[in-house]
Amino acid sequence: MIPDAAQVKGEYASGNRRRVLWATCFVVLAAVLFLVTLGFGVYKISVIDAIGVFFDHLSGDISDPRSDEYVWNTRVPRAIGALIAGAGLSIAGVIMQNDFKNPLAEPYTMGISSGAFLGATLGIILNISVVPFVPVSSQVVANAYVFSLIPVALIAAVSKFRKLTPMSMILTGIAVMFLFSSITQILMVTAPSESLADAYSWRVGSLDRIRWDVVPPMLVSTVFFSAVLYMFAKRLNVMYVGDRSVRTLGENPMFIRIVTMVLASLLTAGIVSYTGTIGFIGLVGPHVARIFVGSNNRYLIPASAAFGAAFILLADTIAKVSGINGLPVGVISSMIGGPLFMWILIRQRRNVWA
Amino acid sequence: MELKINNVSFSYSSVPVLHDVSFDISGNELVSILGPNGVGKSTLIHCINKILAPTSGTVLIDGRDVSEIKLKELAKQIGYVPYSANDSFPLSVIDTVMIGRHPHSKWGSLDEDLDIVYETLRMLGISHLAMRAFNELSAGQHQKVMLARGLVQEPEILLLDEPTSNLDVRHQLDVTKMLKRLSREKGILIVMISHDINIAAKYSDKIILMHEGSVYAIGDPNQVITAENLRTVYGVTAEITKDDDAPHVILKDALPMDEELDGTAAKSPA
Numbered sequence: 235m236i237p238d239a240a241q242v243k244g245e246y247a248s249g250n251r252r253r254v255l256w257a258t259c260f261v262v263l264a265a266v267l268f269l270v271t272l273g274f275g276v277y278k279i280s281v282i283d284a285i286g287v288f289f290d291h292l293s294g295d296i297s298d299p300r301s302d303e304y305v306w307n308t309r310v311p312r313a314i315g316a317l318i319a320g321a322g323l324s325i326a327g328v329i330m331q332n333d334f335k336n337p338l339a340e341p342y343t344m345g346i347s348s349g350a351f352l353g354a355t356l357g358i359i360l361n362i363s364v365v366p367f368v369p370v371s372s373q374v375v376a377n378a379y380v381f382s383l384i385p386v387a388l389i390a391a392v393s394k395f396r397k398l399t400p401m402s403m404i405l406t407g408i409a410v411m412f413l414f415s416s417i418t419q420i421l422m423v424t425a426p427s428e429s430l431a432d433a434y435s436w437r438v439g440s441l442d443r444i445r446w447d448v449v450p451p452m453l454v455s456t457v458f459f460s461a462v463l464y465m466f467a468k469r470l471n472v473m474y475v476g477d478r479s480v481r482t483l484g485e486n487p488m489f490i491r492i493v494t495m496v497l498a499s500l501l502t503a504g505i506v507s508y509t510g511t512i513g514f515i516g517l518v519g520p521h522v523a524r525i526f527v528g529s530n531n532r533y534l535i536p537a538s539a540a541f542g543a544a545f546i547l548l549a550d551t552i553a554k555v556s557g558i559n560g561l562p563v564g565v566i567s568s569m570i571g572g573p574l575f576m577w578i579l580i581r582q583r584r585n586v587w588a
Numbered sequence: 589m590e591l592k593i594n595n596v597s598f599s600y601s602s603v604p605v606l607h608d609v610s611f612d613i614s615g616n617e618l619v620s621i622l623g624p625n626g627v628g629k630s631t632l633i634h635c636i637n638k639i640l641a642p643t644s645g646t647v648l649i650d651g652r653d654v655s656e657i658k659l660k661e662l663a664k665q666i667g668y669v670p671y672s673a674n675d676s677f678p679l680s681v682i683d684t685v686m687i688g689r690h691p692h693s694k695w696g697s698l699d700e701d702l703d704i705v706y707e708t709l710r711m712l713g714i715s716h717l718a719m720r721a722f723n724e725l726s727a728g729q730h731q732k733v734m735l736a737r738g739l740v741q742e743p744e745i746l747l748l749d750e751p752t753s754n755l756d757v758r759h760q761l762d763v764t765k766m767l768k769r770l771s772r773e774k775g776i777l778i779v780m781i782s783h784d785i786n787i788a789a790k791y792s793d794k795i796i797l798m799h800e801g802s803v804y805a806i807g808d809p810n811q812v813i814t815a816e817n818l819r820t821v822y823g824v825t826a827e828i829t830k831d832d833d834a835p836h837v838i839l840k841d842a843l844p845m846d847e848e849l850d851g852t853a854a855k856s857p858a
Contacts, residue, residue, distance in 0.1 A: 239706045242718045484663030484691040529678035
C-alpha cells in the first residue's frame with residue numbers, strides 16, 4: 235500500500251495537531267494547579283475561597299482584606315515563581331540535552347548551580363557583594379547571578395581559542411563544579427550556624443522568598459530568553475544530525491551550541507538566583523514532554539515548559555503542606571521527580587531519546 | 589557543475605592522509621571512489637564539502653574556491669549523505685528528511701517542502717515509512733532515509749559515503765542504479781564512496797581509484813578496473829571478465845600481508 239501525498243501530509247498534520255493538543259493539555263494542567271496551589275499554605279483557606287479571593291483582587295473588588303493579604307501578596311507571587319521556575323528550567327534542560335546530545339544534560343550541567351551556590355554563599359556567610367552598589371537585600375541574588383555565569387563564560391571563552399568537543403565542554407563544566415563546590419565547602423565549614431541554615435535552604439531551592447518585588451525581573455528574563463531560544467528551534471532540530479552533517483546543511487554547529495548554551499545559562503541564572511537550585515526539573519520536564527510530543531523542538535520546547543511549570547506547581551503545593559512550616563520545593567521536586575522518572579523510563583516502550 | 593580538485597593534501601595533526609590529490613570531474617554523472625580502508629576516501633569527501641579544510645591545495649566548484657563560499661550557500665550546491673550505520677535521532681522519518689530542506693527553508697515553505705519530501709520518499713520506495721520513528725527502522729531503511737535527506741537538499745553535487753554499505757544485494761543494485769538515473773534526471777554530479785567494485789563498475793560513468801592517499805587511476809571503469817591496478821591498490825589477485833561491457837571482477841586470492849614486502853601496510857588509517 236503506497237500512501238499518496240495527501241494522505242502523508244494529512245497524517246503529518248494530524249501528528250502535529252496531536253503534539254499541539256498535548257502541549258495545550260499541559261498548559262491547562264498548569265493553569266489549574268496555579269489556582270489550586272493558592273489554597274495551600276500556613277494560613278487556612280479553602281481552595282475555592284482562595285480562588286475567589288484571587289479573582290476578586292483581579293476584578294478590583296476585595297471583599298476579604300485579610301485573606302487578600304495572604305493570597306495576593308504571598309501565594310500569587312509564589313505561584314508565579316513556581317510557574318516561571320518550572321518552565322524556564324525545563325526549557326534550559328531541553329537546550330542542554332540537544333546541545334550535548336546527552337540525555338543526562340540539564341540546566342546545571344555546565345556548573346551553573348555550583349557557581350550560583352558559591353555566589354550565594356559568599357553573600358550569606360561572608361556578607362560579600364561582588365557587584366558594587368547593590369543593596370544588601372539583593373546581594374545574594376546578584377552574587378548568585380554573576381557566579382552562575384562564570385563556568386559557561388569560561389567555556390565559551392576557551393572555545394574561542396581552542397576547539398572544544400561537546401564532551402570536553404561538559405568535562406570542563408564538571409571540573410569547575412568541583413572547584414566551586416570545594417570553595418563553598420570551606421566557607422560552610424567555617425560558617426556560623428544561622429547563616430549555614432540559610433545557605434542550606436538556598437542550596438535545595440525554595441520558593442519562600444518569592445514576593446511581588448522579584449516577579450518582574452524573573453518574568454522578564456525568563457520570557458525574553460525563552461523566546462530567543464525558541465527562535466533556535468529549527469536549528470536545534472538540524473543539530474540532531476551530528477556536527478559534520480550540520481555543516482553540510484549550512485549551519486555552524488559550534489556557533490549554535492555556544493550561543494544556545496549561553497542563552498540557556500542566562501535563562502537559568504535569572505531563575506536560580508532567586509529560588510536557589512531547584513533540582514531535577516531540568517531532566518523531568520523535557521523527558522516527560524519528549525514521550526508525549528517527540529523531539530521536534532518546535533513542539534518539545536513549549537510542551538516541556540508547560541509540563542515543567544505544572545510539575546513545580548504541584549511540587550510546591552506539596553512542599554507547602556509538608557512538615558510543620560513547609561519544606562523547600564527542591565526537596566519535594568526531587569522526591570516525587572525521582573520515582574516518577576524511574577516509572578516513566580521503565581514503562582516507556584520505545585526509546586524516545588535513543 | 590564542475591568539480592576540480594587541485595593538489596589537495598590533508599594531514600590529521602601529523603599523520604598525512606591525502607597527498608597531492610588532483611582530478612577534475614563534471615557533468616551529470618555517477619562517479620565512484622574506490623580504494624582500501626584508510627586510503628583517505630572519506631577525508632577527500634570531507635575536504636570537498638568543508639567538513640575539513642585541506643592542509644594545502646584547493647577545491648573548486650564551477651571555478652569558485654569552496655573555502656570562500658559560505659556554509660549556507662554551499663549547502664544549496666553540495667549535498668552529503670554520511671556513512672551512518674550508527675546515527676540515530678529521535679524524530680519521525682518525515683521530520684528527519686525535512687531537515688534536508690533546511691538550507692532552502694523560508695517562511696511558509698512547509699507545504700512545498702512536504703511535497704518534495706513525499707516525492708523523494710516515494711521515489712525511494714519508502715513513503716509508507718513516513719510517519720515511523722527513525723530509530724525503529726532497519727539498517728537498509730535507515731540508509732534510504734539518509735539518502736532521501738541528501739536528495740531533498742536538491743544539490744548540484746551529491747556526495748555519498750558508502751550509501752549501500754548496509755543494504756542487501758537487491759537494494760545495493762537498486763540504489764546504485766537509482767543514483768545513476770538521478771544523475772541524469774536531476775542533472776546532478778553524484779560522487780559516491782563504494783566498497784563493491786563490481787556494482788560500482790557496472791553503474792559508474794567514472795571511477796577514481798585511490799592508493800596511499802593519492803589518486804592512482806581515474807577514468808572509465810574499463811580503464812581503471814584492471815588486474816594490475818587491483819593488485820597494487822587492494823593487494824589481491826583477480827581475474828577480470830566482461831559483463832554488459834562493464835568489467836567484472838572475480839577475486840582470486842589476497843597477496844601475503846607481509847609488512848616487509850609492502851612498506852606502507854602499517855600506515856594507520858584515518
